[in-house]
Amino acid sequence: MRDIVCNCQMVDRKTIDKAIHEKSATTIEEIRRYTGANTGCGKCIGYINSILDTEVPKIAVKVENSPPSKFKLW
Template sequence: MRDIVCNCQMVDRDTIDKAIHDKNATTIEEIRRYTGANTGCGKCMSYINSILDVEVPKIVKKEENTQGSRFKLW
């Protein structure tokens, strides 16, 4: 069963997560651009923002871990 985030555009949670993690979408505007979600009635904005609040810190943490390991001296 799909967890529909945006009923107007039929965008599911997996699509939102992929935009965040694969395309580094970190704002509602980027989610709109990459997925089409939140371009209809706007009722899903709070749901998308709550997803961003949970998922964006994961991206930041992953980037910090990647950058730290890239510059090892030995």
């Protein structure tokens, strides 16, 4: 059984998590762009925001613990 986040667009939790962790989507606007969620009635915005509140800090920890890049930008 899928955990549907957005009933209008049939977007599940796995799709939202994938957008956050693979595409670094950290805002509701980016979630809309990558998944289509929250582009219908808008009732799922609270659920999506709670997912972002839970998952985005995990990205920050992952970035902090990643090894430094060997390439310089300047």
